[in-house]
Amino acid sequence: MASDRKLHAFEEVAKHNKTKDCWLIISGKVMLVNMNVSLVSNIEIHLEISVFQSWKTGEQVISFTMMINSVQVSVDQLISHVGLFSFKVYDVTPFMDDHPGGDEVLLSATGKDATNDFEDVGHSDSAREMMDKYYIGEIDMSTVPLKRAYIPSEQTAYNPDKTPEFIIKILQFLVPILILGLALTVRHYTKEQ
Numbered sequence: 001m002a003s004d005r006k007l008h009a010f011e012e013v014a015k016h017n018k019t020k021d022c023w024l025i026i027s028g029k030v031m032l033v034n035m036n037v038s039l040v041s042n043i044e045i046h047l048e049i050s051v052f053q054s055w056k057t058g059e060q061v062i063s064f065t066m067m068i069n070s071v072q073v074s075v076d077q078l079i080s081h082v083g084l085f086s087f088k089v090y091d092v093t094p095f096m097d098d099h100p101g102g103d104e105v106l107l108s109a110t111g112k113d114a115t116n117d118f119e120d121v122g123h124s125d126s127a128r129e130m131m132d133k134y135y136i137g138e139i140d141m142s143t144v145p146l147k148r149a150y151i152p153s154e155q156t157a158y159n160p161d162k163t164p165e166f167i168i169k170i171l172q173f174l175v176p177i178l179i180l181g182l183a184l185t186v187r188h189y190t191k192e193q
Ligand code: HEM
Pocket: 024, 090, 092, 099, 100, 101, 102, 105, 106, 108, 109, 114, 117, 118, 121, 122, 123, 124, 125, 126, 127, 128, 130, 131, 134
């Protein structure tokens, strides 16, 4: 149920990364981190809103001034107006076999903010409605690693010195030819004798 706002630690969610136990983190849009309101004049206020837009981009600050013509704007109205949402956690384990995009893509989207992956596909409204079924809570934002360290993939270091490989290749050709030549020479001499 979307009303159940159980908070999950990021590390805990990231552990659910198997076909038989798969959790995803997807947000509708962005999450409000902080909001400063300052009065510019009687009818103008300045708003500075910090939002946590994506774990790739980190925290962003939106700043704008708005006019208030004797209209009361509540924080709730403002949040829904700007369209701020939190990061939701979905347990998609029961959906792995039935997901039209396959289970591999879901697995590859675990342990991270999968919002872009989800949005890039252009999921239909009915797909979005289905999500409620798998909703199990929200991410505790204090547990999110803000800046993720870049870990280079473990691949063999580039070796500009190709000499040993080249020698081995030459030997692979030369050795059989040398043996053949030696055998023919021996045969030639033994025949003569
Ligand atoms: C709770 C999460 C998700 C639900 C409920 C869901 C549901 C669906 C549904 C119903 C479809 C059929 C097409 C449509 O109606 O839009 C679909 C297709 C697809 N989904 Fe998901 N999906 C989820 C998450 C994801 C994620 C995180 C990814 C990417 C990492 C993804 C990748 C795809 C792909 C590649 C297709 C196939 C699109 C095509 O063939 O046109 N889905 N999904």
